[in-house]
Amino acid sequence: MIALLARDLRLAVRAGGGFGLGLAFFLIVTVLVPFGVGPEAAILRAIAPGILWVSALLACxxxxxxxxxxxxxxxxxxLLATAPLPMEGVAFVKAAAHWLTTGLPLVMAAPALGVLLHLPQAGYGWLLVSLALGTPALSVIGTFGAALTVGIxxxxxxxSLLVLPLYVPTLIFGAEVARRGAEGLPVQTPLLMLAGISLGAVxxxxxxxxxxLRINLR
Structure with a gap:
């Protein structure tokens, strides 16, 4: 599993398919939002959690x-289908590699981009927590969608049409955690729901x- 993970990480970095592309898209969307909605700090502060979460979802x-x-x-x-490693392990490693090359960089970049949207200071920690809990679910769900469409x-x-509806619960609870944290409201309920979605998906x-995958490879 470690060898397969290392291989996927090397391929993702060399091909530029995940690491650079997702991060660049996240940055572009966040930078363009103030041009579309105006520079008023109050408006940007109100929509910052939702915009950052939508941008991260689309980047994934x-x-x-x-x-x-x-x-x-x-x-x-x-070859992987005939290897000693079961296909369940292959799917898990693929999802982990996607998160490490796409989800983790988004988590790390989110606080810096939150400054552009005037995210309240109290919201930075909860934004990090929500993305760290939610992006693994995005990668695992996306891996399932990729398995459905492999070979097409x-x-x-x-x-995109298959995965986006499955992303909606993660988006709702993730953005709600960041929004409530920024406003100083209790975050326990959406945080537990978000953690439950991620743990259930993984x-x-x-x-x-x-x-x-077994069906598609027959």
């Missing part, structure tokens, strides 16, 4: 089609992804 979405597509094209996925030519649009979806 950009690189999902690369999770299995490259391995399918060069035949590596067929130009399946990026279909992948526990269950690798098995669903593995089952779908």
């Amino acid at each position: 979405l950009l690189s999902l089609d690369r999770i299995f597509a490259l391995d399918h094209e060069d035949g590596s996925l067929d 030519k130009r399946g990026g649009l279909l992948l 526990a269950l979806l690798p098995f669903a992804s593995a089952a779908v």
Whole structure:
């Protein structure tokens, strides 16, 4: 599993499919928002948690089609299917590699971009917590969507249509944690819901992804 994870990390960095692309998209959307809604600090402060979360979600979405597509094209996925490592482990490693190259950089960059949107000082910590808890769910759900569309030519649009509805609960509770934290309100309920979604996705979806991959590779 460690060798596969290291391989995927090297491929992601060399190909630029996840690390640079997602971070650049996150930055561009955050920078453009003040031009669209105006420079008023009060407006930006109110919408900052939601904008940062939507930007992070879309940035994660950009690189999902690369999770299995490259391995399918060069035949590596067929070899992984016959390797001693079970397909559930392969799906988990793929999701972990996606989070490390896409989700983790977004978590680390979010506080700096929050300054551009006048995010209240009390919200920075909760923004980090919400993204750190929520982005693993985005990667695992995205891996499941990528497994469903593996082998489909130009399946990026279909992948987006399949995954976006599944992302909605994570977006709702993640943005709510950041918003309540910024306003000094209790965050326990949305925080627990967000943690539950992430833990449930990590526990269950690798098995669903593995089952779908076995069907697609027959």
